[in-house]
Amino acid sequence: MTQVIIDGDACPVTNSVIELTLGTGIFVTIVRSFSHFxxxxxxxxxxxxxVDDGPDAVDYRIVKLAQASDIVITQDYGLASLxxxxxxxxxxxxxxxxxxxNIDTLLEQRHASAQFRKSGGRTKGPSAFTEQDVSVFESIFSSIIKEQISEKEE
Structure with a gap:
């Protein structure tokens, strides 16, 4: 059975995922550090x-929990690659x-930016998360959920 696992410390679409999975039979697991209680x-x-507030504690728990039929939502390229x-x-x-x-390119870009910052350079952070971003996510996620439901019915 499909479950959605959310890297929940700073995920701006948690409420969207909860609402879109309501009544579908798809379970949602949110993994957070205690500092986000x-x-x-x-x-x-x-x-x-x-989980504990230690570095990557949330990531390690997600890797441990994840099963072959799961969907994971994260912004962490390293966790995604694992x-x-x-x-x-x-x-x-x-x-x-x-x-x-796409993962190798994303990881290479992240590494290059880290090296640039380490040498004293400054990089821009991610762009602000907007209502349009929420709409795009919800549209794509809804399609994925519909696919999961139709697969389950077959």
Missing amino acids: STVVQPNHVKVIY LLNKVKMVMHHKGFIFTHQ
Whole structure:
């Protein structure tokens, strides 16, 4: 059975995922560090797992939890690269899908930017997350969910 696992510390589409999976039979697991603890009561199809605040603790737990039929949502290129051979799909919160064809380029760009910053250079951060970004994500994610439901019915 498909489950959606969210790298939840800073994911701006968590609420969208919860709403879009409501009533579909698809479960959502949000993995967060204790520094992002929340007392918000989640719907029955949502489970929140808290892990220590250590570096990459959330990533390690996601790798441990992930199964072949899962969809993982993360903005972390390193985590995405670890999951590509393990899960059904790895998706960015802006709606694009991580693949074997694009992950090497993304990792190389991240490395080059880190080296540039290390040598004293300055790079721009990611652009602000907009309502249009939410709409794009929701449209793509809805299509993916519909595919999952039709596969389950076959």
